[in-house]
Amino acid sequence: MIYYSHVNEDNHVERNALFARHAKSLYAIAGSGERVIALMDCPALGMVHLIDNNWDALYLCELKITALAHLNIEDYRSFVGFEPPSEQRWTQFEALKPRLSEGCQHFWALRKNDIEIGICNCGHFEQFLQRANPTLRFFLGKGFYQCFSVPKADWKGFPTLRWRIVKAMFSYRWTYWLFGMKDSAFVSRDSALQVIPAALQKSLDEDEVSKSSLFHLVFNGNLHQMSEENLPTSFQKSVLLRIKAALKDDHLKVNYHNGDVLDVLTRINVEQGESRFFSLSDILSFFNLDYQQKLVDLITAAKTGTGRLIFRAFIRNRLTQEQFADLKKQYSTLKDLSKEERSHFYQVFQIDF
Numbered sequence: 053m054i055y056y057s058h059v060n061e062d063n064h065v066e067r068n069a070l071f072a073r074h075a076k077s078l079y080a081i082a083g084s085g086e087r088v089i090a091l092m093d094c095p096a097l098g099m100v101h102l103i104d105n106n107w108d109a110l111y112l113c114e115l116k117i118t119a120l121a122h123l124n125i126e127d128y129r130s131f132v133g134f135e136p137p138s139e140q141r142w143t144q145f146e147a148l149k150p151r152l153s154e155g156c157q158h159f160w161a162l163r164k165n166d167i168e169i170g171i172c173n174c175g176h177f178e179q180f181l182q183r184a185n186p187t188l189r190f191f192l193g194k195g196f197y198q199c200f201s202v203p204k205a206d207w208k209g210f211p212t213l214r215w216r217i218v219k220a221m222f223s224y225r226w227t228y229w230l231f232g233m234k235d236s237a238f239v240s241r242d243s244a245l246q247v248i249p250a251a252l253q254k255s256l257d258e259d260e261v262s263k264s265s266l267f268h269l270v271f272n273g274n275l276h277q278m279s280e281e282n283l284p285t286s287f288q289k290s291v292l293l294r295i296k297a298a299l300k301d302d303h304l305k306v307n308y309h310n311g312d313v314l315d316v317l318t319r320i321n322v323e324q325g326e327s328r329f330f331s332l333s334d335i336l337s338f339f340n341l342d343y344q345q346k347l348v349d350l351i352t353a354a355k356t357g358t359g360r361l362i363f364r365a366f367i368r369n370r371l372t373q374e375q376f377a378d379l380k381k382q383y384s385t386l387k388d389l390s391k392e393e394r395s396h397f398y399q400v401f402q403i404d405f
């Protein structure tokens with residue numbers, strides 16, 4: 053199963069951290085691929101290692117990156133489902149098919165419907181949002197949707213009571229079950245669901261809805277109302293053009309690794325003096341802090357080169373202040389970058405070594 057297929061983080065945090073570091077190689081948990089694509093136009097980058105223990109996520113990323121390399125930007129944005137529906141998608145896939153690995157060809161050849169709706173829309177999370185969206189729209193009504201286009205000071209008839217009810221619904225596990233959510237990141241007993249309505253309220257309080265791709269995905273089901281400059285980096289034409297050029301002249305090489313990231317990283321050879329960047333995303337949605345710490349220990353123990361790593365916590369295994377203080381004793385360069393994450397859904401941490 054593909055858990056996530058569209059953008060679901062404000063990956064500006066990783067992007068600023070990578071560009072400031074000029075790393076030559078990127079090691080990233082694949083996930084939906086959008087966070088990785090948002091990092092691939094870094095001029096210093098020469099090698100990208102996509103890692104995921106779920107083949108489906110790697111096949112999603114391989115198809116996105118291959119499409120980006122071989123379609124023009126408009127066709128790419130339409131093929132992945134960023135732009136409104138297009139009849140061309142299956143034909144475009146058939147043209148791309150010979151350029152894909154055998155496993156990837158076979159995987160997508162069996163998923164014509166996912167290709168036709170646009171692969172950014174086929175994930176379990178995205179399908180959950182598609183199911184919940186009509187109810188949200190109907191219940192909240194026009195008064196709520198002015199937050200996408202009218203400055204907060206000019207709002208008229210904002211549905212305060214209905215919005216309070218919706219926020220309460222977002223913090224109950226059964227709401228996610230009701231709309232078919234099966235992802236343990238959401239429905240586990242230790243998921244801090246109250247983080248979600250609090251994050252959405254923060255975007256409203258800051259009148260920053262127009263900049264929050266997650267707010268658009270949750271309440272509009274797409275990013276069509278976002279202006280080009282507010283778009284997530286992985287959909288901005290200028291960034292996609294640079295990545296396309298880097299892939300075309302082989303300046304940027306991409307490797308796909310299936311397996312547990314702890315095992316995979318022990319298998320990948322590190323070049324002497326290599327400067328590396330690790331985007332581990334919210335592994336903590338699947339594993340606890342002990343596992344995360346083993347991963348940080350392995351990465352920072354490298355005998356050669358320099359590096360920077362970024363890891364996140366979503367609504368499971370979020371770090372307490374005590375846990376942060378303990379980790380800081382072991383990693384003096386540990387920084388909390390959560391305030392820079394404009395979706396407000398995640399904790400974000402950085403360690404340099």
Ligand SMILES: C[S@@+](CC[C@H](N)C(=O)[O-])C[C@H]1O[C@@H](n2cnc3c(N)ncnc32)[C@H](O)[C@@H]1O
Pocket residue numbers: 055056057060061081082083084085086087103104105106109311312313314332333334335336337338339
């Ligand atoms: C950690 S999150 C990343 C989601 C992120 N928000 C995104 O869309 O990029 C989920 C991804 O991590 C992968 N994953 C979880 N635990 C892993 C592990 N121990 N090793 C490798 N991949 C893992 C899952 O298969 C999934 O694709």
